[in-house]
Amino acid sequence: MSPQSPNTKSLVEVRELTKTFNGLTAVDHISFDIYEGEILGLLGPNGAGKTTTIHMLLDIVSPSSGNVLFGGKNLRHHREEILRQINFASSHIAMPFSLTVEENLEIFGRLYEVPHRKTRIEQVLEELEMTSLRSKLARTLSSGQMTRLSLAKAFLTQPRLLLLDEPTASLDPDIADKTRTLVREYQRRFACTILYTSHNMKEMEHMSDRIIFLNRGKIVATGTAQEITAKFGQRDLEDVFLTVARNG
Amino acid sequence: MNGNRIHALILRHLYLYKRSLPRLMEIFYWPLLDLVVWGFITVYLGQFESGLPHIAAFFIGALILWDILFRAQQGITISFLEEIWSRNLMNLFASPLKPGEFLAATIIISFCKVVAVLIVSVFVAWAFYSFNLFVLGVSLIPFILNLIIMGWSIGILTTAIIMRYGQEAEVMAWGMVFIFQPVSCVFYPVSVLPGFLQTVAHVIPAAHVFEGMRAVITNDGFPLPELMWASGLNALYLLASILWFHHIYDVVKAKGILVRVGE
Known part of the structure; x- marks a missing residue:
């Protein structure tokens, strides 16, 4: 897709978003749009402000200043309505481990008031090949299965915006590849908009239609992987990353 | 307030309890143990000419009522800790769930746990010591409700502190309520406290409840002023604790x- 196309509509508008913790600026007046149906990669070294940005999009961290608009509505004033249309999966966040896979989906289906919940749970279990795991306690799942459960929770609500924070971290290459395929298939089927973070540069190149490069809380580059690579005069995204991380 | 989301959280805890022995023990084991130990002490004291009337009613009744307050507080705080332990807070608060709905769900969970504890305690007291809490009459019900509400206020206050200071403050889930025990006058009348503590006791709803309970036991008539004080203070404290929780959120x-509370 071409994000610059005049037909492209912004789903999310981030305007002058800033977050300061005890005098330290984690996110520094960043503005960007997430266009409907795109996969936007959020890239940057540790401490660049990626996770803080995602947390502000999910309203679990309040911005020091700036706004997040979703479908033109301010997250601050339309929290409930907007969060029903957003979901997330993260390798850093567990799911209630004393509940079975199916019970977890039941709870989150109710929390997000998913229509035809039972049917949707069955669909998601099938889509993620988790039908045989439905009665397993979350604590007994492998890392790959837990990632799939986290994705199932996110897919269940058919969100307009899906935030994926390092979904393949700590997965072996085979499972990571299957996870990427699942995300891609889901995005194609439902034309879902995705914000994606990863420390795997190949993955970012493969997954993202467009990338925002953050460093020290500021946006240092925006564009396709090729555009960013060209801008920094490097061979690939990994070299760009190393250049930015080491030289600022 | 959205009933579906409140229902979802209640269901989440029912799923948890149905297969967790330690959590079931929390409902059955500790109240049982407390009653057994205190019951025997009461039986022993009853062998003496202590001059204390209705000694079983005083001690066993007081113990059951104190446990109600304690379990009401625990019902709120432990529900929050469960989310910390399972690192589920972000999943919940990044959903459309509102803090008020979270509190409403924990209050309902707490009420269910209190009812379970009450049933167990009343049965054990009756089976082991032939003590029937209900001989104290229906007038006890509004006092019991006041104890539950005070437990909720302490539970919400404690939960907010844990949310603010993280797992380091977890110990407060078990200890906070006991700060209020000396001035709640569970096992002795307010009059035995030193003067300044009597003043403190007058602003503790539980102290009015236990004074009221003693009045009921000794047939001093229905203690309406004590009930009014307890209810008024509880309304104030419950409102303050809910506002405090939202502020800390x-x-x-x-x-x-x-998102780092559980780390």
Whole structure:
């Protein structure tokens, strides 16, 4: 897709978003749009402000200043309505481990008031090949299965915006590849908009239609992987990353 | 308030309890143990000419009622700790769930646990010591409700502190309520306290409840003033604790520590 196309509509508008913790600026007046149906990669070294940005999009961290608009509505004033249309999966966040896979989906289906919940749970279990795991306690799942459960929770609500924070971290290459395929298939089927973070540069190149490069809380580059690579005069995204991380 | 989301959280805890022996023990084991130990002490004391009337009613009744307050507080705080232990806070608060709905769900869970504890305690007291709590009459019901509400206020207060200071403050889940025990006058009348503590006791709803309970036991008539004091104070404290919880929720969002509470 071409994000610059005049037909492209912004789903999310981030305007002058800033977050300061005890005098330290984690996110520094960043503005960007997430266009409907795109996969936007959020890239940057540790401490660049990626996770803080995602947390502000999910309203679990309040911005020091700036706004997040979703479908033109301010997250601050339309929290409930907007969060029903957003979901997330993260390798850093567990799911209630004393509940079975199916019970977890039941709870989150109710929390997000998913229509035809039972049917949707069955669909998601099938889509993620988790039908045989439905009665397993979350604590007994492998890392790959837990990632799939986290994705199932996110897919269940058919969100307009899906935030994926390092979904393949700590997965072996085979499972990571299957996870990427699942995300891609889901995005194609439902034309879902995705914000994606990863420390795997190949993955970012493969997954993202467009990338925002953050460093020290500021946006240092925006564009396709090729555009960013060209801008920094490097061979690939990994070299760009190393250049930015080491030289600022 | 959205009933579906409140229902979802209640269901989440029912799923948890149905297969967790330690959590079931929390409902059955500790109240049982307390009653057994205190029951025997009461039986022993009853062998003496202590001059204390209705000694079983005083001690066993007081113990059951104190446990109601304690379990009401625990019902709130432990529900929050469960989310910390399972690192589920971010999943919940990044959903459309509102803090008020979270509190409403924990209050309902707490009420269910209190009812379970009450049933167990009343049965054990009756089976082991032939003590029937209900001989104290229906007038006890509004006092029991007041104890539950005070437990909720302490539970919400404690939960907010844990949310703000993280797992380091977890110990408060078990200890906080006991700060109020000496001035709640569970096992002795307010009059035995030193003067300044009597003043403190007068602003503790539980102290009015236990004074009222003693009045009921000794047939001093229905203690309406004590009930009014307890109810008024409880209304004030419950409102204050809910406002406090919302304030702390905003603080932890601003500080970015909500997602790190369990780490």
